[in-house]
Amino acid sequence: SFIISNPLTRQYFSGRHTVLDLLHNRDYQNFGYDYGHIHLNDYVLTRWKEIKAHIEALCRQLKLVxxxxxxxxxxxxMWGYVCFQREYGCQVILYIHTPNSDANDYPADFSNFSSVLTISKxxxxxxxxxxxxxxxxxxxxINCDDEPEILISHSEIxxxxxxxxxR
Known part of the structure; x- marks a missing residue:
């Protein structure tokens, strides 16, 4: 299931291709997506089987785009975000970010991330x-709470x- 974080964009979703609906929104250039995101879970994920299924859903959306x-x-x-939080379980979120009139923070730059592993499982x-x-x-x-974070992107998106x- 998808939880749409931005009520401004909720009206533009027509069905199963949620991410394509976001990208085809003709009005997106009027207000932009300032870190607009879709939560791919609406409950706490604690088991690897559940987490993996949600990450698979995220990757399917990226492949669709x-x-x-x-x-x-x-x-x-566009990128996926996975955070293994101690108190709240795993969060799996898909982000879209565009130039927008609300802020001067485009493009986002996550240079604090790298290919150096922060997970040992x-x-x-x-x-x-x-x-x-x-x-x-x-x-x-690793975030400020010493929790592992992962970004997933695709070079063709x-x-x-x-x-x-x-490094």
Whole structure:
């Protein structure tokens, strides 16, 4: 299930291709998406089987955008965000970001993320190694609460989310 975070965009969704609906919204240039996002879960994810299923849904949405990239607006960024929070379980979120009149923060730059692993669980690492082979870019970080975070993007979708990777 999808939870749409921005009530301004809720009216534009027509069905199962939620992300394509976001990108085809003719009015998006009028207000832009300032880190607009879709939560791919509406409950706490604590088991790897559930987390994996939600990350798979996120990757399917990214692949869908890749398949229809010629129909998408020129200027946008899109990425998946996965955070393993101690108190709230795992969060799986898909972001879209465009130039917008509300802020001067486009493009987003997540240079605090890198390909250096911040997770030690082999089942998660093995899963993401397969995603890299499928063309996804996977970046890792630790947030201010010392919790692992992962960004998932695709080089054929939108503009880069990391301008210069740290080492």
């Amino acid at each position: 890749k398949d229809y990239i010629n129909e998408c607006p020129r200027t946008f960024q 082999s089942e998660i690492l093995n899963y993401f190694q397969v995603k890299v082979k499928d063309g996804f870019n996977i970046y890792y970080s 939108g503009e880069p989310i990391i301008m210069r990777e740290r």
